[in-house]
Amino acid sequence: xxxxxxxxxxxxxxxxxxxxxxxxxxxxxxxxxxxxxxxxxxxxxxxxxxxxxxxxxxxxxxxxxxxxxxxxxxxxxxxxxxxxxxxxxxxxxxxxxxxxxxxxxxxxxxxxxxxxxxxxxxxxxxxxxxxxxxxxxxxxxxxxxxxxxxxxxxxxxxxxxxxxxxxxxxxxxxxxxxxxxxxxxxxxxxxxxxxxxxxxxxxxxxxxxxxxxxxxxxxxxxxxxxxxxxxxxxxxxxxxxxxxxxxxxxxxxxxxxxxxxxxxxxxxxxxxxxxxxxxxxxxxxxxxxxxxxxxxxxxxxxxxx
Amino acid sequence: xxxxxxxxxxxxxxxxxxxxxxxxxxxxxxxxxxxxxxxxxxxxxxxxxxxxxxxxxxxxxxxxxxxxxxxxxxxxxxxxxxxxxxxxxxxxxxxxxxxxxxxxxxxxxxxxxxxxxxxxxxxxxxxxxxxxxxxxxxxxxxxxxxxxxxxxxxxxxxxxxxxxxxxxxxxxxxxxxxxxxxxxxxxxxxxxxxxxxxxxxxxxxxxxxxxxxxxxxxxxxxxxxxxxxxxxxxxxxxxxxxxxxxxxxxxxxxxxxxxxxxxxxxxxxxxxxxxxxxxxxxxxxxxxxxxxxxxxxxxxxxxxxxxxxxxxxxxxxxxxxxxxxxxxxxxxxxxxxxxxxxxxxxxxxxxxxxxxxxxxxxxxxxxxxxxxxxxxxxxxxxxxxxxxxxxxxxxxxx
Numbered sequence: 001x002x003x004x005x006x007x008x009x010x011x012x013x014x015x016x017x018x019x020x021x022x023x024x025x026x027x028x029x030x031x032x033x034x035x036x037x038x039x040x041x042x043x044x045x046x047x048x049x050x051x052x053x054x055x056x057x058x059x060x061x062x063x064x065x066x067x068x069x070x071x072x073x074x075x076x077x078x079x080x081x082x083x084x085x086x087x088x089x090x091x092x093x094x095x096x097x098x099x100x101x102x103x104x105x106x107x108x109x110x111x112x113x114x115x116x117x118x119x120x121x122x123x124x125x126x127x128x129x130x131x132x133x134x135x136x137x138x139x140x141x142x143x144x145x146x147x148x149x150x151x152x153x154x155x156x157x158x159x160x161x162x163x164x165x166x167x168x169x170x171x172x173x174x175x176x177x178x179x180x181x182x183x184x185x186x187x188x189x190x191x192x193x194x195x196x197x198x199x200x201x202x203x204x205x206x207x208x209x210x211x212x213x214x215x216x217x218x219x220x221x222x223x224x225x226x227x228x229x230x231x232x233x234x235x236x237x238x239x240x241x242x243x244x245x246x247x248x249x250x251x252x253x254x255x256x257x258x259x260x261x262x263x264x265x266x267x268x269x270x271x272x273x274x275x276x277x278x279x280x281x282x283x284x285x286x287x288x289x290x291x292x293x294x295x296x297x298x299x300x301x302x303x304x305x
Numbered sequence: 306x307x308x309x310x311x312x313x314x315x316x317x318x319x320x321x322x323x324x325x326x327x328x329x330x331x332x333x334x335x336x337x338x339x340x341x342x343x344x345x346x347x348x349x350x351x352x353x354x355x356x357x358x359x360x361x362x363x364x365x366x367x368x369x370x371x372x373x374x375x376x377x378x379x380x381x382x383x384x385x386x387x388x389x390x391x392x393x394x395x396x397x398x399x400x401x402x403x404x405x406x407x408x409x410x411x412x413x414x415x416x417x418x419x420x421x422x423x424x425x426x427x428x429x430x431x432x433x434x435x436x437x438x439x440x441x442x443x444x445x446x447x448x449x450x451x452x453x454x455x456x457x458x459x460x461x462x463x464x465x466x467x468x469x470x471x472x473x474x475x476x477x478x479x480x481x482x483x484x485x486x487x488x489x490x491x492x493x494x495x496x497x498x499x500x501x502x503x504x505x506x507x508x509x510x511x512x513x514x515x516x517x518x519x520x521x522x523x524x525x526x527x528x529x530x531x532x533x534x535x536x537x538x539x540x541x542x543x544x545x546x547x548x549x550x551x552x553x554x555x556x557x558x559x560x561x562x563x564x565x566x567x568x569x570x571x572x573x574x575x576x577x578x579x580x581x582x583x584x585x586x587x588x589x590x591x592x593x594x595x596x597x598x599x600x601x602x603x604x605x606x607x608x609x610x611x612x613x614x615x616x617x618x619x620x621x622x623x624x625x626x627x628x629x630x631x632x633x634x635x636x637x638x639x640x641x642x643x644x645x646x647x648x649x650x651x652x653x654x655x656x657x658x659x660x661x662x663x664x665x666x667x668x669x670x671x672x673x674x675x676x677x678x679x680x681x682x683x684x685x686x687x688x689x690x691x692x693x694x695x696x697x698x699x700x701x702x703x
Contacts, residue, residue, distance in 0.1 A: 032404075037411040038347055045518075087592045088584050093407075094346040094529050098580060101522030105573035108444060108519075112565050124440060128422055221422060225415035232408045263423070274430035276423045283419025290412055300402045 008139040012158055013131045014260050017222075017282060019161040020214035021252035023168050024226035027207040029245050032231040033183050038093065039078075039204055040227030042100040043211045044220035046077040048126045049107030050212075056114055063156065067212050074208035077103060078201070129219025131260070131278045134158070157217040164213040171206055179203065180241060218279055225283035226252055233290040236297030255286035310558035319561035321455040322447040322514065326553035326572060328462035329511050333520070334527030334549020335469045336503045338542045341528035342480035343500065347410055348395060349524045352501070353508045353517045354414035355391025356384035357421025360442055360512075364428055374428075377454050377513065380442070384517075385509045391417050392501055445516030445569035447557070454513060461510035465503050466546075476500050477538045514557075515569040522573040523549055530580040533587035552576035604629060605679045609653060611635075615642045616654035656681050659694050662701070 024040075031037050047070040054069025055061060077099055085095040108123060138144065138153030145151070172179070182189040182199045189196050211223045234247035259282030264275045294300055313320045340346055363383025364374040372379070391413045398409035425439060469476075478486040479496045487493050504524060511520040531544035556572030585592050603625075611626040612635070621627055621640055630636045635646030642650060659682045664673040672685060683691060 032408050035405050035407050037405075037407040038350075041347075041350065041411055041414065084584065088529070088533065089590070090529055090532065091344050091346075093344065094341055094525055097346050097350065097521055097525035098529055098577070101519055101525070101573055102577035102580075105519055105522065105570035105577070108567060108570040109574065112567050112570075123444060127443070221415060221419050224411060225419055228408055228411035228415060232404050232412055235404065235408075236402055267427075272430075274426075277426040280419040280422030280426065283415050284423060287412065287416025287419070290416070294398060294402050294404075297402075 007141055007144055008136050010260070010264065011139075012136040012155055013134045013278065014257060016134055016155070016158050016161050016217050017131055017256035017260050017278070018253050019158075019165045020218045020222060021226045021230070021256040021282070021286075022249050023161065023165040023210040024207075024214055024223055025230040025248045025252035026168050026172060026245065027203060027210055028227035029231040029234070029241075029248055030179060030183050030203055031207060031227060032235060033241075034200075034203075036204070037228050037232075038096060040207055040211065041224050042077055042081065042096045043074045043204075043208050044215065044223045045100040046073045046103045046107075047212060047215050047220060048123065049073050049103050049110065051126070052107050052110045052114070056110065063160065063216060067216060070212040070215065071208060073103065074212065075205070078204055078208070125219070126215070127219055127221055128277055129215070129217060129222065129279045131218050132264070132275065134217060161213055161217055164209060168206060168210055171202075175199070175202070218282075221283050222279045225286050226255070229283075229286035229290045230255065233286075233293035233297070236293040236300040239299055251286065251289050255282050255289060259283070259285040307559060307562040310562040311555075315561050318447075318450060319557075321452065322450055322561065322568065323554060323557040325450075325455045325458045325462075326514055326557035326568065327550050328459050328466075328553070329507070329514055330523060330527070330549035330551070330553025330572070331546045332462040332465040332469070332549075333507045333511065333523035333553075334531070335466060335542060335546040336500075336507050337524035337549070338528040338531070338545045339469075339473075339476045339480050339500045340504055340524060341532070342477070342538065342541070343497070345406070346525045346529075347407070347521075348392070348501065349504050349508065349521045351395050351410040351414040351417075352388045352392050352505050353520050354421075355417035356388045356508060356512060356517050357418050357442075358424055359384035359387030359421075360439055361421055361424025361428060362387070364439060365424070368431070377451075378457060380439075381457075381509045381512065384442075384512060385505060387417065387421075388505050388508060392505065441516075442512045443516050443518055444567065445512070445514050445519070447514055447560070447568045450513070458510050458513060461506060465506045465510065468499075469503055472496070472499060473539075473542060477542070481538065515572060519569045519573050522576060523552070526573070526576040526580050527552065530576070530583045533583040533590045535589055548576065548579055552579060608633075609679055612646075612650045612653040613657065615646060615650035652681075656683075658698055659691070662694060662698055 028037075028040065031040060050070035050073025051066045053073070054065045057069075058065040080099045080103075081092070081095045084090065084098060085092055088095070111123065134155045134157050136154055138150040140150070178189065178194045178199055181192065182194055182196045186196050189199075207227065211220075211227075214223050214226070230248040230251035231244070233251050234244045237247045238244050260278050262285065263278040263281035266281075267273070267275055309315050310319060310323070313323060337346075337349070340349060360380050360383055363380045366383070367376060367379050368374040395406070395409045395413050398404050398412065399406045404412075428439060475486070475491055475496050476499065478489070478491065479493050479500075483493050486496070507524060508517070508520050511523060515523060527545040527549040528541060530548050531541045534544050535541055552572050552575045556575040557568055559575070560566040560568040560571040583591060588594050607623070607626045607629050611621055611630045614621050615636070621630070621636075627636070627640065630646065631638060634643060635649060636642050660676055663669045663682065664676065666673075675685065682694075686694070
């Protein structure tokens with residue numbers, strides 16, 4: 001395939017997919033280790049009511065208000081889950097199930113009741129994203145990467161996703177030690193004076209930021225899949241946290257690229273004309289990777305086995 | 306309009322949907338109880354998302370065989386197969402790898418759903434698939450429901466309900482204490498599988514009305530709500546079924562009473578409203594009654610300790626205790642006991658003496674265990690026993 005075709009049509013969606021996958025997989029490592037994997041599931045469900053409310057308030061589908069609305073919804077969900085858990089004395093899983101389904105139902109209802117016919121805002125879009133549409137029309141080939149005029153036409157999502165990824169990487173570097181200790185031994189962390197509750201909430205909020213940014217570009221299926229599958233597969237490969245994180249980054253990248261290629265070009269190879277959902281395919285590939293790791297990963301049984 | 310909907314006078318289709326939703330709600334609430342008590346509520350989320358690839362595959366197979374791809378029975382059959390696969394995957398990952406159940410649930414739900422989305426996009430590009438409307442199963446759709454569809458949903462709900470009734474004892478036992486159940490000769494893993502099978506059946510039956518994303522709400526919210534009203538498992542079961550049924554019935558009726566009110570989300574929101582009311586106001590475990598119970602307990606402790614301090618002639622500094630005692634006219638503003646106060650303090654002191662003596666008597670061992678520093682012994686012992694005790698007390702003093 002020539003650069004003239006690849007760069008405008010596939011390079012940017014692929015890069016956005018990779019950035020989104022890594023941004024979700026990084027906090028996902030800690031969520032999986034802390035047995036909070038389903039927080040990611042809950043957050044990605046409540047993003048829908050968040051953006052619907054943001055749309056109703058501002059009347060536009062601009063990225064800024066959408067992301068703010070989604071982030072606010074994530075915060076509301078986390079607080080509600082904690083409130084219901086404490087007030088009602090019920091286990092976290094059930095509290096989560098109550099919260100995110102109710103918020104999601106509210107989002108769908110609001111969407112149905114409001115006039116969204118002139119804008120592109122629907123449940124399918126929220127679930128599946130529109131990775132394929134994030135193309136770079138100003139590019140004509142590889143040389144466009146050095147052409148400032150063409151670079152100005154890059155999709156906004158690419159820059160936004162890159163910034164969020166950078167932000168998350170920075171946070172992980174800065175809070176590496178407390179985060180690590182609080183994840184593996186909360187009591188010890190407490191004894192050292194590390195504010196474990198704040199670390200926990202910070203992690204969840206970081207996950208929410210990753211989810212919200214990624215959701216805008218790639219839809220919530222990828223978000224949940226990338227929170228859980230690459231870190232889970234990485235966990236089956238190694239006992240060391242640093243190595244696990246590198247594995248998860250590798251798996252996330254592989255899922256994004258392979259998934260995108262299979263979705264875009266796979267159908268052509270077997271003689272069909274239309275591509276399939278890239279978001280769905282990326283999630284599927286990450287699942288295949290996890291399945292392989294579960295069947296053959298060197299540390300799949302854990303330390304005791 | 307709403308009244309007509311509630312009394313089933315809005316026409317054939319609305320009546321079908323409302324009755325179907327009622328049965329579905331009862332079945333989901335009843336079945337969800339075991340899942341909730343087993344602390345595995347979110348497994349249902351994996352099951353429900355895993356139905357999507359099955360729907361797509363069933364459509365493709367039915368079209369390939371030359372049939373109508375939209376046949377609901379066929380679609381539901383396909384969805385049941387992949388949901389079962391998803392469930393087995395969760396259990397396999399949990400058992401054979403170091404991953405915990407929540408990771409397994411999240412992985413299965415996202416991957417199966419992603420694969421389902423891929424299949425849906427394949428179907429959308431097929432010539433037969435354009436009007437398939439399979440995505441209506443994501444959020445449920447009750448518009449233009451056929452009688453055969455409604456009959457199938459009702460029959461499915463009834464079968465699930467009957468099975469749940471039949472096996473409620475072993476399932477409750479396993480949900481509460483799996484080890485005890487195993488020691489009693491029950492096959493725990495088989496009963497777990499039965500519970501999950503019923504959950505799966507509810508999910509599949511509910512796809513048409515509530516949709517696969519929200520069906521978990523009907524499995525989780527009613528039992529959590531019912532738990533606020535009682536501490537007895539059999540009652541949780543009944544109340545949960547009633548709440549599920551009420552949410553289904555009211556939700557479907559409200560949704561039929563005006564346009565643009567999607568059935569699934571309305572049912573979920575009705576259930577959530579019932580949950581919120583119960584969370585605060587349920588008498589058994591609601592937040593309000595907990596607060597009141599706590600306050601009552603606090604008042605008892607302060608009153609008792611205040612009275613004992615009066616009896617011992619100790620000054621009281623604690624503000625709440627002083628306010629409590631002076632409100633009841635037991636002390637004067639300067640902290641000195643009134644006549645009634647002295648009498649009550651003396652009786653509190655006597656009660657403490659009785660308890661102390663009682664604790665030294667092996668014969669009353671079981672009663673002594675009930676000492677909490679609050680309740681008077683006269684509420685526990687008979688008059689004769691009290692007289693004996695007082696006689697012994699008097700002996701001890703002389």
